[in-house]
Amino acid sequence: MLPLEGIKVVDLTRILSGPYCTMTLADLGAEVIKVESPTGDDTRQWGPPFIQEESAYYLSVNRNKKSIVLNLKMEKGKEIFRELVKDSDVVVENFRPGTLEKLGIGYDELNKINQRIILVSISGFGQSGPYANKPGYDVLAQGMGGLMSVTGEPNGTPVKAGYSIADIGAGMWATIGVLTSLWERERSGKGQWVDASLLDTMISWQTYLAGNYFATHENPKPLGGAHPNIVPYQVFSASDGHFVLAVGNDSLWEHFKEAMGMKELEDPKFQTNPDRIENRDELIPMLDEVFETKPKQEWVELFESYKIPCGPVNEFSDILHDPHVKEREMVVEMEHPSLGILHQLGVPVKLSRTPGAVKDAPPSQGEHSEAILRQIGYQDDEIQKFIQEGVTGNDQEVSSVKK
Numbered sequence: 107m108l109p110l111e112g113i114k115v116v117d118l119t120r121i122l123s124g125p126y127c128t129m130t131l132a133d134l135g136a137e138v139i140k141v142e143s144p145t146g147d148d149t150r151q152w153g154p155p156f157i158q159e160e161s162a163y164y165l166s167v168n169r170n171k172k173s174i175v176l177n178l179k180m181e182k183g184k185e186i187f188r189e190l191v192k193d194s195d196v197v198v199e200n201f202r203p204g205t206l207e208k209l210g211i212g213y214d215e216l217n218k219i220n221q222r223i224i225l226v227s228i229s230g231f232g233q234s235g236p237y238a239n240k241p242g243y244d245v246l247a248q249g250m251g252g253l254m255s256v257t258g259e260p261n262g263t264p265v266k267a268g269y270s271i272a273d274i275g276a277g278m279w280a281t282i283g284v285l286t287s288l289w290e291r292e293r294s295g296k297g298q299w300v301d302a303s304l305l306d307t308m309i310s311w312q313t314y315l316a317g318n319y320f321a322t323h324e325n326p327k328p329l330g331g332a333h334p335n336i337v338p339y340q341v342f343s344a345s346d347g348h349f350v351l352a353v354g355n356d357s358l359w360e361h362f363k364e365a366m367g368m369k370e371l372e373d374p375k376f377q378t379n380p381d382r383i384e385n386r387d388e389l390i391p392m393l394d395e396v397f398e399t400k401p402k403q404e405w406v407e408l409f410e411s412y413k414i415p416c417g418p419v420n421e422f423s424d425i426l427h428d429p430h431v432k433e434r435e436m437v438v439e440m441e442h443p444s445l446g447i448l449h450q451l452g453v454p455v456k457l458s459r460t461p462g463a464v465k466d467a468p469p470s471q472g473e474h475s476e477a478i479l480r481q482i483g484y485q486d487d488e489i490q491k492f493i494q495e496g497v498t499g500n501d502q503e504v505s506s507v508k509k
Contacts, residue, residue, distance in 0.1 A: 108135025109460040113288065114194040115139065116187070117171065120147040122244070122270055123228045123304065124200035126277035131196070131284060132170035132355060133453045133462040137476060139190065140171045144499065145176070150168045158447050165468045169440070173469035174478045175499040178209055182497045187211060187484045191219050195297075196284055200228040203238045209420035224287045224297040226280050242304050247272035249427045251308025258328045265328075270382070274492060275307040335380035338362075338393060341419060344402035351405075352415035357381070365412040429489040442467040470501040 113136040113266060116127040132138040134144075140147075149164040156162065177183040184272070191197060197216060199206060206212040206227075213225045225232055231241010240246075248254050248266045258265035283300035309316075315326045320336060326334055331350070332340025336351050353362050356378055363371045367498070370392060375385045382389055397405060402418050409416035418424070426437050436452040453462035475498045479489050492498045 107459060107465060109457060110135035113137070113196065114243040115196040115198060116194050118197065118199040118201070119228070121273070122148055122167060123273040123280070124198055125149075125279045127226070127280040127284070129167050129169060130277070130281045130479050131160070133459075133464065135462070136196075139172040139194075139474075140168065140173045141176050141178075141190075142173055142471055146173055146175075150471065157448070158300070160442075160445060160468075166451070168462065168468035169464060170466050171469055172324075172474035172478060173501075174475040175470055175472035175509060177497050178211070180497050182187065182492065182495070184209065184211055185370050186479070186484075186492075186497070189276055191216055191223060194220065194223065195288065195301050196224045196226060198228070198280065198284075198483065200277040202231050202241065203233045220297070222291060222295065222297045224284060224291070224300060226284055226300040226301045226302065228276050228280050228304075229377075230303060231305050233299075233301045237305070242351075244270040244273040244293065244304065247276075247304035247308050249357065249421075251305050252312055252315075253308055256326050256328050260328055262328065264442075267280065269474050272304040272308050275311065276302050276304045281312075290296045318330055332390070334385075335383070337378060337389065340390075342394065342397045344397055344400060344405055346401045349397075349402040349405055350417050350419060354415065358414055361412045361414050362409070365408055365414065366396070368392075373441065438464050440464055440467055443471075443509065460497075472498070472500045475500045 108354070110131060113131070114129055114138045115123065115128055115138045117140045118136050119125050119128060122141075125352075128140070129136045147164060147168070150161050152163040152389050153161045157165065160318070175188055216223050216225055230247060231237035231240050245266055248257075248271070249264070251272065252266035253272075253349055254266055257267060280300060280302040283302055287298050287300055314335060318324075318326055318381075329340075331348075333339040336349055336352075336354055341348050341350055353359050359377075359379075374381070376382050405461060406418055420428075425431060431437055434452070434456075436454070438450050438452045440450055441450050442448040448467060450464055452464065455462065476489055479492070479498065480486075484492075493500070
């Protein structure tokens with residue numbers, strides 16, 4: 107039995123932050139009903155690459171869900187949505203703040219329908235504050251939240267992270283909000299409104315960099331692959347690529363000196379971490395010159411033999427085929443009804459007794475519309491009328507309308 111079996115989630119989200127949250131809940135056993143507009147989740151069209159006609163982007167964050175098409179601009183669509191909410195535990199949305207209220211299905215309305223409902227709202231800047239109504243995108247949050255100011259090479263152009271970490275991080279905080287609210291509801295019997303934002307996520311992850319700023323009132327600067335508080339702790343170039351070295355304390359520094367066998371490293375100016383930070387500009391070029399003389403794997407093997415944290419900078423083609431990753435089930439195969447074997451990333455949190463699972467392929471748009479409507483009490487003749495009126499649609503009707 108999966109840990110969240112019995113929890114029902116109505117998923118109004120699209121793109122990335124919300125779908126990542128609801129996929130996590132689905133992986134852990136929640137029943138997730140993905141409510142899509144007649145035009146569908148935007149990411150169904152985001153490509154190339156496509157696998158046949160399916161967007162690789164959409165497929166990456168929508169497994170283990172059911173899909174129903176509902177036109178929430180129509181009163182009948184909102185009526186069906188309210189029926190779904192009656193016996194659900196969670197509603198997740200990532201529209202701009204105020205959108206649900208304009209549709210007449212905001213938190214106050216949902217709470218009247220079901221006092222146990224937990225509404226999760228993910229947005230760029232939160233449900234309150236001067237920026238609340240700004241459109242929210244991952245790159246904006248990375249820039250405004252400070253991440254880009256400390257990412258990239260010294261004196262270079264600010265750079266965003268290679269992953270959409272503001273979106274994904276907000277989705278993770280939203281998931282934590284759901285789990286916390288479900289636990290609190292066991293005591294109070296009442297739901298609540300969870301407010302997660304991309305900007306808050308970026309600020310919450312500043313941690314020691316914010317601590318450094320509070321201590322010095324000096325803005326942290328980009329250091330490329332280096333660390334502001336630890337030296338050497340960064341990316342280095344070898345003769346054939348790059349590797350990461352993490353000499354995280356003075357004990358490891360002693361091992362590092364032994365491994366390197368360089369008398370220059372015995373200089374008193376390098377013997378403590380504060381010394382090495384102060385003399386970073388002298389130490390790092392010295393190491394750079396030596397590291398470029400051998401392949402990265404030789405350095406990795408040398409430092410690992412001295413129990414110094416070290417590893418290669420992997421391409422996706424390296425890490426996604428790594429035997430460790432395979433054993434940890436972080437790349438899994440599943441059967442897709444039309445695409446055949448589909449590769450997916452695995453469930454990152456490992457539970458010993460009730461682990462999560464990758465079970466069902468990402469749904470086609472409206473694939474479960476009719477089944478879900480029957481489940482909440484609508485008859486076949488009513489469902490066919492909804493389809494004819496454009497209130498809902500199954501995957502065949504949606505496909506024919508798009509064509």
